[in-house]
Amino acid sequence: MNRLKTALKPRIHKWRTNFYLLRKNKLTFLSLLFIILLVVVAIFAPLLAPHPEHIMEMTNPSEKLLPPSGEYWFGTDELGRDIFSRILYGTRISLLASLAAVGLAMLIGIPLGALAGYKGGWIDNVIMRICDIFLSFPSLLLAIVIAAFAGPSLKNALIAIAISWWPWYARIVRGQAISLKERQFVRASRAIGNTQGKIIFQHIVPNCMAPVIVQASLDFGSIILTLASLSFLGLGAQAPTPEWGLMINTSKTYFLNAWWYSVFPGIAIFLAVLAFNLIGDGLREIMDPRTRNR
């Protein structure tokens, strides 16, 4: 027990310093709080929304395009639905879909990266050149093409995003795998005759996860933004889903007479993306000691 404690001590200490650094950087800390708020909103959207019945198909023509008021904080849309409730639900959609996109990108990228790093040689070369090709392609463009051909839906949009994003994770994991494969425990595992698949998934992949998760949190803002852009182009979520980008797309017809319809969903996108970007910046600063004292 004591030995465990001493072994853990530097780790706890490291966590504490990191947390201290996080606290010191007020903007990063604020964004962390905001993200926690977003998650809470996403989970409890049905309880928090004042008009949960306004989420899906519903028409309420007598109350259409009402300006913000005590009853409808952010006004109503062209079908008379409460925009505030819809934005709250939108949090759930944006976060879940982005999470799914990142997860899928990891699912493709991590095994490929681990394989490339562990095997080396021509396999490594082929996989990495494919990564180069994907990365030399604007991700939004690739996502547009895939979503356009697969047919517009939220599911296809997030698959499209995952396909244009996986090389980032493959690259990181490859770098980790190269340094891991000569470590004692991996060599030991090889020596007792474990199969390659077992070595890769039991020893290499779990030890690559930390940098991958950091990278994912850096990417999250851009992914939310790309998803909203696809929905805005009509290639993502479809009506009546309360997705933020889609709401702005429908608001295009009405916004000159109903400013609230476009303004509030946009603020939601902006704040969510900003919070994740600020966290990303903060994390980078914490992990890069060169910029720490600036």
Add this chain to the structure above:
Amino acid sequence: MKNFIIKRILLGVVVLLGVVAITFVVTRVIPSNPALQWVGSRATAEQIAAAEEELGLNKPIPVQLGIYLNDMLHGDLGYSLKSHRPVVDEIMENLPPTLELVLLGTIFAIVAGMALGVLTASHKNKWQDHLGRFFSVGSVSLPTFWVALLLQLLFYGVLKLLPIGGRLSMDAQLFGQVPDVTGFLLLDCLLTGNFSVFGDALSHLILPCITLALYPTGMVARMTRSALLEILNEDYIKAAQSYGIKRKIILWKYALKNSLGPTVTVVTLSVGYTLVNTFLVESVFNWPGLGSYISDAVMNMDYPAIMGVTLFSACAYVVLNMIADIVVALDPRVRI
């Protein structure tokens, strides 16, 4: 040096081939029926079969890819399923308005971004710095299409200062004798001395350009700031200071010059990003360029058009990336 450039260009070619292969696979693997699109929904089975024959869709996929590559090298991107015109011609027609936006937006971003970068670096940790840094992160987090709508709301809806969209107002189109020399409207107006149309065209350009410039402005400002902060600590700046040279001159002339390297890289890279961003901006401002063209193509499932624009933008992106790498390599301080 020479070796590096040759290697980089070869890599660019490989990447381009890969891009072609990926777009090709994407367009063929995902089930859709281009032949039906070509002949229309009321066609008979024989007509569809004939169209498949004509479009080469009945051949094995690798053969189709080979044919596509061969055609592409001869400048042939196929025919639009909707208009039945060569995709290359349509791209060429829609390119100048988009380039106009991208170029002006980028120039704006360079000027504004560098000014902001110098301002924030010279007032490090003061309110100007905080505001500027907040702008840099903020501009990267803003949804472009939303900014476009907000600008329309403000400058058209509330202030009634600028037009809501399009490239020219109705009056100018009808009575202004719109010049057509190069396709770049502003340039054409200057060449023919048509200043009333020039003014009209310029007023239509302002909002889309600002929208597009936002992202690269933030990037340039960030890059300039960090490069300047590093450079301002160097000995030659201290030497210049001890000579009593004015702070402004040191900043704008001595220091800025050496911070240009990273800025150039960011600018070339962000031009590619801006090109894709125009797709979103054009659809809001109803701007008749490549973005509107690809949106129409997406709506109509016009796959040769989608592929054509994609390939074109990807090529532009790859070439710009290449230029960025080579420019960095040209800097004598960088050793490869």
